[in-house]
Amino acid sequence: MSGPGATPIARWAPYAMSGPAFLLFATLLLVPLLLTAILSFSQFDHHSGIKAGVTLQHYAVVITDEFYHEIFLRTLRLSAVTTLICVAVGAPEAYILSRMSGRWRAVCLLVVLAPLLISVVVRAFGWSMLLGREGLVNQLLELAGIGRQRLLYTESAVIVGLVHIMMPFMIIPVWTSLQKLDRTTEQAALSLGASPVTVFRRIVVPQVLPGILSGSLIVFGLSASAFAIPGLLGGRRIKTVATLIYDEYLHELNWPLGAAIAVILLIANLLIMLGYNRLMERRYRRALG
Amino acid sequence: MAFLTLTDIRKDYGAVTAVTDFSLTVAKGEFVSLLGPSGCGKTTTLHMIAGFVPVSAGRIRLDGRDITHAKPNSRGLGVVFQSYALFPHMTVAENVGFGLEMQRVSKTERATRIAEALSLVHLEAYAVRYPRELSGGQRQRVALARAIVIRPPILLLDEPLSNLDAKLREEMQFELRAIQRRLGTTTIMVTHDQTEAFSISDRVVVMEAGRITQVDAPYRIYEHPRTRFISHFVGKTNLLEARVTQAGRGGRAAIGGQLFAVDLPVQMVADAPVALAIRPEKLRLMEAGSGRIGGTIASRYFLGSQWLYHVDTPLGMLLAVLPNDGSIPHEEGESVGIDWADEAIRLLAEDEVAA
Numbered sequence: 022m023s024g025p026g027a028t029p030i031a032r033w034a035p036y037a038m039s040g041p042a043f044l045l046f047a048t049l050l051l052v053p054l055l056l057t058a059i060l061s062f063s064q065f066d067h068h069s070g071i072k073a074g075v076t077l078q079h080y081a082v083v084i085t086d087e088f089y090h091e092i093f094l095r096t097l098r099l100s101a102v103t104t105l106i107c108v109a110v111g112a113p114e115a116y117i118l119s120r121m122s123g124r125w126r127a128v129c130l131l132v133v134l135a136p137l138l139i140s141v142v143v144r145a146f147g148w149s150m151l152l153g154r155e156g157l158v159n160q161l162l163e164l165a166g167i168g169r170q171r172l173l174y175t176e177s178a179v180i181v182g183l184v185h186i187m188m189p190f191m192i193i194p195v196w197t198s199l200q201k202l203d204r205t206t207e208q209a210a211l212s213l214g215a216s217p218v219t220v221f222r223r224i225v226v227p228q229v230l231p232g233i234l235s236g237s238l239i240v241f242g243l244s245a246s247a248f249a250i251p252g253l254l255g256g257r258r259i260k261t262v263a264t265l266i267y268d269e270y271l272h273e274l275n276w277p278l279g280a281a282i283a284v285i286l287l288i289a290n291l292l293i294m295l296g297y298n299r300l301m302e303r304r305y306r307r308a309l310g
Numbered sequence: 311m312a313f314l315t316l317t318d319i320r321k322d323y324g325a326v327t328a329v330t331d332f333s334l335t336v337a338k339g340e341f342v343s344l345l346g347p348s349g350c351g352k353t354t355t356l357h358m359i360a361g362f363v364p365v366s367a368g369r370i371r372l373d374g375r376d377i378t379h380a381k382p383n384s385r386g387l388g389v390v391f392q393s394y395a396l397f398p399h400m401t402v403a404e405n406v407g408f409g410l411e412m413q414r415v416s417k418t419e420r421a422t423r424i425a426e427a428l429s430l431v432h433l434e435a436y437a438v439r440y441p442r443e444l445s446g447g448q449r450q451r452v453a454l455a456r457a458i459v460i461r462p463p464i465l466l467l468d469e470p471l472s473n474l475d476a477k478l479r480e481e482m483q484f485e486l487r488a489i490q491r492r493l494g495t496t497t498i499m500v501t502h503d504q505t506e507a508f509s510i511s512d513r514v515v516v517m518e519a520g521r522i523t524q525v526d527a528p529y530r531i532y533e534h535p536r537t538r539f540i541s542h543f544v545g546k547t548n549l550l551e552a553r554v555t556q557a558g559r560g561g562r563a564a565i566g567g568q569l570f571a572v573d574l575p576v577q578m579v580a581d582a583p584v585a586l587a588i589r590p591e592k593l594r595l596m597e598a599g600s601g602r603i604g605g606t607i608a609s610r611y612f613l614g615s616q617w618l619y620h621v622d623t624p625l626g627m628l629l630a631v632l633p634n635d636g637s638i639p640h641e642e643g644e645s646v647g648i649d650w651a652d653e654a655i656r657l658l659a660e661d662e663v664a665a
C-alpha cells in the first residue's frame with residue numbers, strides 16, 4: 022500500500038489515521054513527562070518555593086543520601102520478589118488453566134481475572150482488614166496456638182498485596198503463549214520417558230518464555246511504580262519510591278525533588294527492563310525467533 | 311510369534327465411538343500400516359498404543375507385558391508425529407539426545423549414539439541447527455532419529471511423510487523401509503495414502519469408521535479386496551453390477567448378455583445381484599471385433615509410463631490402463647475390442663460399514 026509508487030494520499034493515510042492516537046499519547050504521556058523532567062531541574066527553597074534557575078541539586082541529594090538509597094533498594098527488592106512469585110505461581114497456574122476442560126476453565130479464568138474489575142484501593146483495604154491486628158489471619162494464628170503476629174505494615178504484607186494485584190498481568194501473557202504451544206511436543210517428551218514435571222520444566226516453560234518475559238516486565242514495571250498497595254499495606258514505615266514521591270509533592274511540597282525522584286525511577290525502571298529483555302533475547306533468540 | 315497384541319480395543323469420546331473391535335497381532339520386526347480415510351480412527355489407535363489416549367475397553371500386550379494402562383513415559387516406544395513435534399528450543403543434537411538423557415545415558419555414550427542416529431538419517435552436518443533452520447524433509451529425519459535413538463521395541467509413525475512434497479515422499483518411503491530393515495524395529499505406520507502403505511509394509515490393516523475391514527499383505531489387498539469400499543480405496547477399479555445365473559464353484563454371473571465365470575458362494579440364489587470388480591490394468595484393448603466386448607475410446611490421458619483410457623462399452627464406462635510400451639496409442643473415438651482373463655474378475659462383498 023505505501024510502496025514507492027503509492028499515491029500521496031495512500032502515503033499519508035497511515036499517518037493521518039494514527040494522528041488522533043498520537044495526539045492523545047503526546048498530551049497524556051509525553052507532555053507531562055517533559056514537564057516533570059523540566060521541573061526536576063528547577064531550584065527550590067522551603068520558604069519561597071520554586072525559583073527561577075537551573076540546578077542538579079535534587080539529583081545530587083538523591084544520589085548521595087543513604088535515606089534515598091534504602092528506599093530505592095527496597096522498591097527494587099519488593100518488585101523483584103513480587104515478579105519472582107508471580108512467575109513461580111502464575112506460569113504453572115496458566116498451564117493448569119490451559120489444560121482444564123471447557124467449562125471449568127471458563128470458571129477458573131473468571132476467578133483469576135475478576136479481581137481486575139475491582140479497584141486496587143478496595144482490594145488493598147481488603148488485605149489490610151485480613152492482615153490487621155484483629156484480622157482474620159491473626160484470629161486463625163491465635164486459634165492454631167501460634168499467637169498474634171505483626172502482619173500489616175511489613176514488607177511481606179506489601180508483597181502479598183502486590184502479588185495479588187499483579188497475578189493477572191502474568192497469567193494473561195503466559196496464557197497467550199500457551200495457546201500457541203504445540204501439544205504434541207509434550208507427548209513426544211512423554212514418549213521419550215520424561216516425567217510430567219520434566220515435561221513442564223524442559224519443554225513447556227522454554228516455549229512459553231516470551232510470555233513469561235513480557236509478563237515479568239509488566240509485573241516488575243507496575244510493582245516498581247505501585248502506589249496504593251505500598252501506601253496502604255506498608256504504612257509510614259515501609260516507604261517505597263512511589264510513596265516517597267507522593268510525600269515530596271504533597272507533604273514536603275518540594276515538587277522539584279519529587280520530580281527528580283520520579284525521573285530517576287523511570288530511568289532505573291527502563292534500564293532494568295531493557296537489560297532483562299536483552300539478556301533473555303540473547304539467550305533464546307536463535308531457538309525461538 | 312506375537313510381539314504386540316491388541317485385543318478388542320475400543321475408544322469412546324462421549325457418545326462418539328472412534329475405534330471399536332480392534333484386534334491385531336504384530337510379529338517382531340514386522341512393518342504394519344494402518345490404512346484408512348481421514349477420521350477413521352488411525353491416530354486414535356496409534357495414540358492408544360503409545361498411551362496418550364486411555365483405552366475405553368480391551369487389552370494391549372507388548373512382549374508378554376500388559377501395558378494397557380501403563381503411563382506413556384514408561385512404555386519406551388518411539389513415536390514420530392505428523393507435525394514432527396520437534397522441540398523448537400533445542401538443537402537437532404539436543405532433540406535427539408533428549409530421550410537418552412531421560413534414560414540417564416552417560417554423556418559420552420550419548421554423544422556417540424546421537425552421532426550414530428544422525429548419520430543413519432544423513433544429518434551429521436546439522437547437529438547444531440535449530441528445527442526452524444531445517445527443511446520439512448530434514449525435520450522429518452530429525453523426528454525419526456529422535457524416535458529410534460532410544461532403541462524402542464516398537465516404532466509408531468503417524469502419517470510421517472504426509473507433509474513432504476511428492477518426490478521427497480517417495481524417496482523417504484524407501485529410506486524409511488531401509489532403516490527399519492537395518493534396525494529390525496517392529497513398526498506401525500498410520501497413513502491415508504495407499505501407495506505409501508503398499509510400497510513399504512509387510513502387512514496392511516484397512517480401517518473404516520473405527521473398525522478393521524481387512525488385514526493382508528499389500529499384494530493380497532490389492533488383488534483380493536474384500537469389499538467395494540476397499541476396492542475403491544486401494545486403487546482404481548471397474549465396478550460391474552451383475553446378476554447371478556448359477557451359484558457355486560464355476561458359477562456364473564451376467565451383466566446384460568455378457569456372461570462372467572466367477573466363483574460364487576453356493577448360498578447365492580439365481581438372479582441375486584452381485585458386485586464384480588476388475589482392475590483397469592487387467593483389461594486388454596485390441597482390434598475392434600475381437601475380444602469379449604466392443605467399445606469406443608471416450609477419452610485418454612497420458613501418465614508417462616502408462617496410458618489411461620475411458621472406454622464406452624455396453625457394460626458402462628470402463629477404465630483401462632495400458633503400459634506405455636512405445637507403440638502407437640489408441641485415438642479418441644476409435645473402436646476397440648476388450649478382453650480379460652476370467653481369474654481377473656473379483657467378487658466383492660457389500661460394504662459392512664456405512665462410510
Ligand SMILES: Nc1ncnc2c1ncn2[C@@H]1O[C@H](COP(=O)(O)OP(=O)(O)O)[C@@H](O)[C@H]1O
Pocket residue numbers: 323326327328346347348349350351352353354355
Ligand atoms: N479428543 C477427541 N475428542 C472427541 N473426538 C475425537 C477426539 N480425537 C478424535 N476424535 C474423533 O475420533 C475419530 C477418529 O479420529 P482420528 O483417530 O484422529 O482419525 P484419523 O487419524 O484416522 O484421521 C474422528 O471422528 C474424530 O473426530
Ligand SMILES: [Mg+2]
Pocket residue numbers: 352353354
Ligand atoms: Mg490422524
